[in-house]
Amino acid sequence: MVDAAFGHPRLAAVYDPLDPDRGDLDAYLAMAEEFGARSVLDIGCGTGVFALLLAERGITVTGIDPARASVDVARGKPGAERVRWLDGDAGDLPPMRTDLVTMTGNVAQAITGPQAWRTTLRGAYEALRPGGRLVFETRDPARRVWEEWAQWTRETTYRMTDIPGVGHVETWAELTDVSLPLVSFRGTHVFAADGDVLTSQSTLRFRERTEIEQDLHEHGFVVEDVRDAPDRPGSEFVFVARRDTAEPVPPGIL
Template sequence: MADECFRHPRLAAVYDALDPDRGDLDAYVRMAEEFGARRVLDIGCGTGVFALLLAGRGIEVVGVDPARASVEVARHKPGADRVRWIEGDAASLPALRVDLATMTANAAQEITGTRAWHRTLRGAYEALRPGGRLVFETRVPARRAWERWDRDRTYGVTEIPGVGAVESWCRLTQVRLPLVSFRWTYVFAADGEVLTSDSTLRFRERREVEADLAAHGYVVEEVRDAPDRTGLEYVFVARRPDDALSGAPAPGPR
């Protein structure tokens, strides 16, 4: 189930304003160009920022996300009619043959359950054409990013047109590796409403991810660094082999 910040209508409506710097997506846009992708599946598309960036470049995009409120925000943005929006997850997609599948930002880490993770990898594999690639990022566990998730480092007040001032901050609630949980609090000055959103991320080691990808038939071509967060992220580039050369795809664990 998606976190409250994605599925609560009031929080989904202000999500982009509270996280306006999406420079992290630049590397994914460049990879879409590098791989010559004309059809892209954006898994965990949220409010559609990345999907719309690609669509604006003439790329055919399918955006999928389990949070209805976020998908509704995406559907009402300028240019949204150029994207196929699906409320759901990678395990329940219609038949697709895309050149590139992506999970940007926290999308991969938010899939905490082993079965759900395996279903996602399998679903992405089946959506890719032979030779297509899956690209996603996950934080390097050794860098212990959660140690900076406290009120002092995350507190802010954002003035949002038509909404007013919104206070927000993060607080760590539990570290039980590989799972890390935290809570965001939001205070709307217009009426004093206080909303919270609890999240849990799974911090996977590089070898674990590589083994999971191999078990589902992928070839790990490369593990890159995130150019805007040097040393903090693993960016996996995995390819679905050409079926004519590799035989039938591996079924992978369920």
């Protein structure tokens, strides 16, 4: 099920102005340059911020996301014609051979179901050329960040943002459930223009490093590196996995 923060048209339209600092994408841009990527598939592209940054650099980009409202926002941005936008998940990809596949931000953790995760890894593998790389980040469960999130209340997370053409939007977040490895939280948005109140329920899956390494291996990847996230040092794993030339062993056989 698509999170309303990305799937509801009114919330998708204000996502970028409510979260304008995307300095976390700098590391991904640097890796695209490091690996000499001339083509990139961005899984979970959302409103297209990263895809458009890549396209500005002359890279051929495909962005895919199951949240149609977010992709519609991306399609309406300047330069959007330079990106191929797709509605769906990694199981809906057309044939391609790309240099790099990315999942930025919370994308990997937002894929909570085991089957959906396997579909994503298989789709990424099939989209890559032999020797191409998959790069994504995920929080380290050992840091137990949900204990910090337990302090989230309306009072501690409240913000009022004035968005041009929209007006004032009040927002806050609250942790709603910790049933490891799943952690859920709710976001509330109040639009001052008409008093409309919209909520979004988000769930993230916290996977152990060894679990992810095993999943990648089973789907034909070689883990080249596990890096630190520059924007959250000591709190996240950034996986760099290369598509092997041999066919992967189907999950469950090993």
